[in-house]
Amino acid sequence: MTAAVSPTRAYRRLSVEQRRSQLLDAALSLFAHRAPEEVSLDDVAAAAGVSRPLVYRYFPGGKQQLYEAALRSAADDLEQCFAEPQDGPLTQRLSRAVDRYLAFVDEHDAGFSALLQGGSVVETSRTTAIVDGVRRSAVTHILAHMDLAEPAGPRLRTTVRMWVTAVEAASLIWLDEDKRPPLDELRELLVEQFVAQVAATAGRDPQTAEVVRRALALESPDGPVGELVRRVLPVVAQAAHLV
Known part of the structure; x- marks a missing residue:
């Protein structure tokens, strides 16, 4: 009788930059909906589908380093x-x-x-x-x-x-x-x-x-400036005695 073989999870090999990006994406996803102090490295590891030691390998400074890197990534997008x-x-x-x-x-x-x-x-x-x-x-x-x-x-x-x-x-x-x-x-x-x-x-x-x-x-009459003027002028006209 042949012994049953337990299924194993395929480990996806990524480059250093790909793995770092994966961890940052996972961290950003968590930080986006929870305060940083409520997110643990275990949470990040679970979200990325990796082990906690792997997270430490890329961010040896722990959660503070990971948070700053995630913040920098978000800031780059906002800039x-x-x-x-x-x-x-x-x-x-x-x-x-x-x-x-x-x-x-x-x-x-x-x-x-x-x-x-x-x-x-x-x-x-x-x-x-x-x-x-x-x-x-x-x-x-x-x-x-x-x-x-x-x-x-x-x-x-x-x-x-x-x-x-x-x-x-x-x-x-x-x-x-x-x-x-x-x-x-x-x-x-x-x-x-x-x-x-x-x-x-x-x-x-x-x-x-x-x-x-x-x-x-460069503005057109039906653009934002024109719309603003048409809405504001009647209000200003009511206070014409100020002019």
């Missing part, structure tokens, strides 16, 4: 959200960039806060620097879209930084509000806020005023 060809109306470019940013937030769900906004027991100066790098990259991309003849002055740079912070805050509020309003409405609101903030700064800063003049020349 590319605002990378957009520099042609067409500025609001269209921003709309596409915000769409990508919000899609990332939606995909990572409630873990967006744990992944990129701090508040975790595993937060360090390195993780804070990674998150700040995402913000700085967004500001750099947006200023590049403005095609400035000289470096951005403090008023314009401050305005753009304020808006990037607003996008970040709105994303967290959107998650806290059970993903309401709809993503397309949130995107439109954020783009309109950018227009409003830059327009307000233009009244105080010649460099920003020049940016606004050139940007408006």
